[in-house]
Amino acid sequence: METIASVQSKAERGFKYALLAPSVIWIIALTFFPILAAVRYSFANYVLGEGITAYVGFSNYARLLTDSGFWYAIFITVIFVGITVPIEVCIGFVLAWIITIGVPGKKLFRPILTAPLFTMEVAIGYLGVTLFTDQGGLFSTILGALGIHIEWLSTASGGLAAAMILDIWIWTPFVFLMSLATLSAIPNDIFDAAMLEASSHWQVFFHVAIPLAWPVLTVAILSRVLEGLKSFGLPYALTSGGPGTSTQLFSVMADLTTIQFTDFGRGSAMGILYLIMVSIVITFFFKQMRKRID
Amino acid sequence: MDNLLWRSSKWASKLVAMLIACLALCWVAIPFLWAIGNSIKSRSAIFERGAIIPFLQFTPTLDAWKEVLNDPQAINCLFSSALVGVGTTAFVLLIGTPAAYSLARFEFRRVKSKDITLWFLSQRVMPPVVVLSPFYILLAEFGLIDTWIGLILLYSTFNLAFCVVIMRDIFRDVSKDVEEAARMEGASLWQVFWMIALPLSLDGLIVTAFIVFAFCWNEALFASAVTSQHAATMPAFILASRSTRGVDFNFAAVNTLLAIAPPVLMSFFVQRYLARGLSFGAVKG
Numbered sequence: 242m243e244t245i246a247s248v249q250s251k252a253e254r255g256f257k258y259a260l261l262a263p264s265v266i267w268i269i270a271l272t273f274f275p276i277l278a279a280v281r282y283s284f285a286n287y288v289l290g291e292g293i294t295a296y297v298g299f300s301n302y303a304r305l306l307t308d309s310g311f312w313y314a315i316f317i318t319v320i321f322v323g324i325t326v327p328i329e330v331c332i333g334f335v336l337a338w339i340i341t342i343g344v345p346g347k348k349l350f351r352p353i354l355t356a357p358l359f360t361m362e363v364a365i366g367y368l369g370v371t372l373f374t375d376q377g378g379l380f381s382t383i384l385g386a387l388g389i390h391i392e393w394l395s396t397a398s399g400g401l402a403a404a405m406i407l408d409i410w411i412w413t414p415f416v417f418l419m420s421l422a423t424l425s426a427i428p429n430d431i432f433d434a435a436m437l438e439a440s441s442h443w444q445v446f447f448h449v450a451i452p453l454a455w456p457v458l459t460v461a462i463l464s465r466v467l468e469g470l471k472s473f474g475l476p477y478a479l480t481s482g483g484p485g486t487s488t489q490l491f492s493v494m495a496d497l498t499t500i501q502f503t504d505f506g507r508g509s510a511m512g513i514l515y516l517i518m519v520s521i522v523i524t525f526f527f528k529q530m531r532k533r534i535d
Numbered sequence: 536m537d538n539l540l541w542r543s544s545k546w547a548s549k550l551v552a553m554l555i556a557c558l559a560l561c562w563v564a565i566p567f568l569w570a571i572g573n574s575i576k577s578r579s580a581i582f583e584r585g586a587i588i589p590f591l592q593f594t595p596t597l598d599a600w601k602e603v604l605n606d607p608q609a610i611n612c613l614f615s616s617a618l619v620g621v622g623t624t625a626f627v628l629l630i631g632t633p634a635a636y637s638l639a640r641f642e643f644r645r646v647k648s649k650d651i652t653l654w655f656l657s658q659r660v661m662p663p664v665v666v667l668s669p670f671y672i673l674l675a676e677f678g679l680i681d682t683w684i685g686l687i688l689l690y691s692t693f694n695l696a697f698c699v700v701i702m703r704d705i706f707r708d709v710s711k712d713v714e715e716a717a718r719m720e721g722a723s724l725w726q727v728f729w730m731i732a733l734p735l736s737l738d739g740l741i742v743t744a745f746i747v748f749a750f751c752w753n754e755a756l757f758a759s760a761v762t763s764q765h766a767a768t769m770p771a772f773i774l775a776s777r778s779t780r781g782v783d784f785n786f787a788a789v790n791t792l793l794a795i796a797p798p799v800l801m802s803f804f805v806q807r808y809l810a811r812g813l814s815f816g817a818v819k820g
Contacts, residue, residue, distance in 0.1 A: 256724040257641040264634035264655075264699055271692040272658045275669035282668050289675065336559055339552045343541025350556060352803045354563055358813075359802045361753040363770040364794035367777050368570055371784045377582045379569055410566065415813065422810030422818045433539040442548065445540065460817040471662050474755035474770060478777055492756060495664040500760045505668040512665035523660055530656060533817040534649055534704070 276516075279509040287505035301510035310486060311511070314494040315518070317401060321476075321490060322469035325408045330462055332409070333416025338450055341424040342432070351421065358414040365407055366478025370394065373403045373479075397487030400480040404488065407475055412465060419461040423454045460533060463526040470519055491515060573788035574599050581784045599785035603793070608764075612772035613793060619683055619768055620751040623690040624744050631698030632740070636728050638699065639706035640714075652703055655696040656815060663693065663756055674761050681762045689757050694747045697815070701746075704816030705739030705808075706732055742808040749798040769794045 283301055285293045305311045340350050357365075373393035375381045380403075384391060393399040427450075435449040436442075451458075473492035476482075482489035482497065489497070495515070499508030541549070573581060575595040580586050586593040603609050638648045670689055671680075679685030713735070714727050722730070733740070755770035762771050773790055780786060802809070810818045 253641065253724060257637045257643070260633035260637035260728075261651075263630040264695055265651075267630065267692070267695055268655065268658050271688070272661075272666070275666045275673065276661075278669035278672070279665060282672070287668070287672070289672075332559075336556065339556055342552075343538060343544075343549075344552050344556045346556075350560070352806055354559060355806075355809070356567075356799050356802060357563055359749050359753075359798040360795040361755075361770060361773075361791075361798075363753075363755045363773045364791040365566065367773050367787050368566060368791040370777070370782050371573065371787050372566065372569065374782050376782070377784070379565075382584075410562070414563075418810045419814055419818055426819065429538045436540045436543060442540070442544065457814070457818050460814055464814065467660050471664075473664075474753070474774075477755070478774060481778065492662070492664050495667060496756060496760060499664075499667050500671065505672065508664075509668040512662070512667060515662055516665045519662055523657070526660060527653060527657070530815065530817065531649075531653065534652055534700075534815075535707070 279512055282505050282508075283510035283513050285506050287509075289503050289505070297506065301506045302514065305507065305510055305514060310494070313486075314489055314491045315515075317488070318470060318472070318491040321401065321405060321408070321472065322466055325405050325412070326462060326465045326469055328409055329413045329465060330416050330458070333413045333418075333461075334420045334451075334454070334458065336413075337417050337420035337424055338446060340421065351418075355414045355418050357411045358418065360411060362411065362474035363478040365411060366404075366475040369403060369407045369475075369479045372407075373399075394480060395484060397484065400483070400488040401476075404476040404479050407479065408469070408472065411475070412468070415465060416458075416461050419457055420454060423457040424450065427453055456529075456533070460526075460529050463522065463529060466522050467519070467526060470522070570788045570791045573784050574792055576785065578785060599789045603786065603789045608767075609772065609790070609793070611765075612767050612769050615683065615686075615762075615766050616752055616768040617797075619686045619690065619766070620748045622683065622687045623694060623751045624747045626687065626691050627694045627698045627747050628740070628744060631695050632702050632733070633728070635699045635702030636706050636732055639703045639709075640711075640732075648703075652700055655699045657696075659693070659696040659700070659815075667756070667760060670757070671760060679761075681764060681766050683766050685761055686758065686766055686768070689761070690751045690754065693754075694750055697750075698743055698747060700815050701743050701812050702736070702739065704811070705736045705743075708739075709735045739808055739812075742805050742812045745798075745801055745805045746809075746812050749801070752798055 282293070284296055284298060286295045286297050288294050336354065340347050344350070370378075372379045373381065375390075375392065375394075378393070381391070381393065391399055391402075393403045431453075432445060432449065435445045439445050439448070471492055472490050473496065476488060476490045477493045477496075480488040482493050486494070491511075495508055495511045498504050498511060544552075572587070572589070575589060575597065576586065576593060577596050577598060580593040583593065589595040638652055642648055643651065674680050674685045674688075677685075679688065709732050714731055717727050717731050718724075752768075753770065754768075755774065758768045758771040759774050762768065767775070769790075773794060776786065776790065
């Protein structure tokens with residue numbers, strides 16, 4: 242028996258490593274080496290076609306850290322995430338709650354309300370140009386009829402606000418979907434029992450629904466923050482970063498620096514600095530996921 | 536749903552709840568309807584006030600659709616998007632699913648399977664701009680700029696971790712007893728994976744495939760960075776058109792619809808497991 246068991250476990254060992262190896266090798270080769278390469282480029286002057294022409298020490302970093310444009314891009318990215326994510330979470334969760342407790346037609350609401358989640362950000366950004374332009378755009382026309390004139394696409398704050406509105410349109414469904422799945426999984430009896438005890442719906446909402454959904458909600462919030470910090474397609478397609486560079490979110494700026502201006506050294510340094518800053522959020526995210534993955 | 540909470544509500548609060556839900560439906564529908572409306576308007580009808588209902592208030596025309604569908608570059612980009620999306624999905628499932636199964640079923644000597652899974656996840660949450668330079672340089676060195684293979688290579692890298700994490704979660708739901716019974720009957724480890732675990736996880740596999748495909752289809756940063764003509768996908772095409780054409784209502788509407796239709800339509804068919812997939816398994820159900 243022992244020999245059969247050991248032959249079996251030997252086969253098992255070979256099997257499990259054979260299945261796992263390709264993926265691990267792929268990720269090491271195509272993520273960890275590229276990150277190391279990015280670190281190397283960030284200390285260098287890289288010219289396309291020639292390669293590294295000189296190592297420049299920390300000068301890429303020093304120039305970035307003293308560049309107000311760099312800090313401005315980070316600032317508006319944080320503002321962007323700081324405004325959109327809370328709104329998405331509130332609206333998404335309340336909608337999920339309303340539909341869980343009883344608004345008829347759950348089968349209809351769910352697929353339609355989640356549809357924006359799968360739309361292409363670039364396409365929505367481009368469509369957004371026609372929604373927000375003051376020459377016949379939908380929003381401007383409606384608001385204009387009400388006597389409100391907002392310069393959506395010709396000012397920094399207007400452009401950012403328009404991008405935020407569309408971001409909320411696309412991503413609220415994400416929170417909605419997570420919340421709906423979580424709330425639906427809570428047995429009805431719990432809400433019924435809570436209703437008998439509680440004096441109002443609000444109490445059930447705040448003292449039962451939110452606490453029960455909170456663990457999943459944290460994962461949803463952190464995922465949204467991480468994705469929001471990557472925002473590229475939507476703001477870029479909507480405003481092209483303009484007027485000037487005033488609506489260049491971080492990824493847009495990094496993309497222009499690296500690809501348009503082919504400044505790979507500076508682009509790499511931007512990426513590395515960003516990774517260091519974002520890793521604060523990533524750490525929180527991992528603490529949560531560690532609890533959720535078994 | 537018939538529960539106490541809803542039954543005991545005042546009619547006024549029920550009404551408010553329904554009103555909010557309907558407002559949400561309208562809010563979601565507006566951009567879609569706006570795009571559909573503009574795509575069938577003539578250039579002059581676009582700026583006419585009160586031209587809202589087709590046939591009644593304006594004469595619909597397919598001119599804008601014809602124009603876009605006759606543009607070889609638009610067709611080429613749609614094709615590239617589809618090819619890159621399908622290619623990446625196939626490749627990612629091919630190498631990611633076995634790894635996911637291995638992590639779901641077995642323990643490893645030095646590192647826990649859970650920690651390997653989190654390691655995969657770490658790759659997924661990293662901001663992609665970090666590897667923009669090295670990937671561009673890598674592709675340039677191998678002559679893969681503006682090729683389908685180059686894009687598939689990049690997208691596989693971004694989605695492999697996702698596939699491993701989510702499929703592992705799905706495989707853990709497959710009963711071990713069934714697998715052990717099959718082993719007793721003399722099935723090999725490979726047969727158990729291929730003929731039992733995989734078919735039992737088909738729903739999860741389909742959702743994973745869909746999410747990977749949708750990600751590839753919608754990805755813009757690398758699409759615009761490493762392609763220009765031949766392998767340009769829809770996001771790259773739209774970004775390029777945006778700067779050459781400026782604000783063109785018809786063109787924007789038609790391209791938006793073409794670009795968003797495939798994943799949105801597909802999403803209606805894979806509702807189950809969507810929340811689970813998008814949350815890396817944090818949500819069960």
